[in-house]
Amino acid sequence: MKIDPTSSADLSVQIAQSIKAAIINGDLIVDQRLPSESELADQFQVSRPTVREALKRLAAQSLIRTQRGATGGAFVNRLSFEDAYAQQVTTSTLLLSMNEVSFQTACEARYALERACAPLSVLRRNADQLATMRSEIFRQGQPDLSDEAFCASDVTFHRALVDAAANPVLSYQLAGAVEAMQPLMNMITFSARDRARIVALHSQIVEAIDQRDGTAATDGLQALETETLNLAQKVFETRSAKT
Amino acid sequence: MKIDPTSSADLSVQIAQSIKAAIINGDLIVDQRLPSESELADQFQVSRPTVREALKRLAAQSLIRTQRGATGGAFVNRLSFEDAYAQQVTTSTLLLSMNEVSFQTACEARYALERACAPLSVLRRNADQLATMRSEIFRQGQPDLSDEAFCASDVTFHRALVDAAANPVLSYQLAGAVEAMQPLMNMITFSARDRARIVALHSQIVEAIDQRDGTAATDGLQALETETLNLAQKVFETRSAKT
């Protein structure tokens, strides 16, 4: 682990990169303790605050965790699926909100990915996931549900659909795509008739998955994408007509 | 933006969370300048090093960028697709390497996602992307190519396939799935016959995309998944037989 003092980059950045490379490269393995901050400061020939800033950078990426006390220190962190989910969701959300990604583009990506899950979900779904989907459908049918709660329920429904594929890598990849859409969906107001159509499609999808009918599930998702796009277009037309 | 001094969490973590929430919430917009470190230290009633550690955490997530000098400071950063790609790739890579994800699971997720792209790629592919895929196929046919270079070319091929869908959100989501597989693929040694089969499937896929035949493209990807799994199984059997 070396750094280049002649480089223009900040020292703390270089140190963070150096340690990160060691982790990715396998020189530092999970749960291994890094040298103490003072020792790292000596090794890299910098002061302790500089080392600390580097460690904070790594901690922000869940690459290390720190522990205080006598046997404390910085440890290489096992990146859990939960950590990765969370990162994925915030990154995706910011990406969409900051880059003027059209609703259409985001929607297309999301449903393309979900359709990729469907054949696996059909094969592997368990009773829990079917029950979750059905109970969310029931909730979505309640007339006094707010639009926001409706969207939240929608997210839960689709997460169950994705988790039914029983592939944690897929679930991780899709967490962002599904949850990042929520702020965009929240801009839509759903009429009772809109909701009824969506609930009907949800029912169709869950029955297809129950019956292990992959084609019907995919078709249902396709119809849901079309429906969602139509709804969004209606909203945007109304909005532009007002201005 | 407030923090809770009675909380057990570290101050720098709380400050980072507070600023992060302000960005996600829209209170701080892209390119807006944050108060200087000294001002933030006053506002949060902490010392400057503590503020700095908080800012480094945010910088590590590409949420802010810093600039030195008279008009410098910390600015809310527009999270670019490039930044997000890079984060996605390293997160996915670490996730796979640290969690004993089976080759099968990773492979299944990757090809499921790629098949989701195929129908869109068929519709939107341009000449550049077809040319890239064909030139990578040519390279993969060179007998003196190392296994590592073969895998790298494979990644380039598949990225072109994904980019052909012309959906940046999809490309971002898939960057991780495709590139994170590379270290796993690198464990495989490809015989000349293995390579020939893969190249043949790649050719089939690119022709299908050229001909706008979505079904053939999907079938080709399915066959490639099967082929890849067979190869991996062969490697693992050989390896366990040796021990």
Next chain:
DNA sequence: CGTTTTTATTTGTCTGACATTTAAAAGTCT
């Protein structure tokens, strides 16, 4: 008016110190 120099501001880094947490070691009582 254009160029150069100065200056003020801000981040980057250093030094040294103290506070807090934590587990192990030492001590004490039964």
Next chain:
DNA sequence: AGACTTTTAAATGTCAGACAAATAAAAACG
């Protein structure tokens, strides 16, 4: 001897103040 309590040492967390370096605006100068 064993269980409980106290002490201690090591590590991170935080603070204060200082200087270095970069940078753009302001001032000085030709």
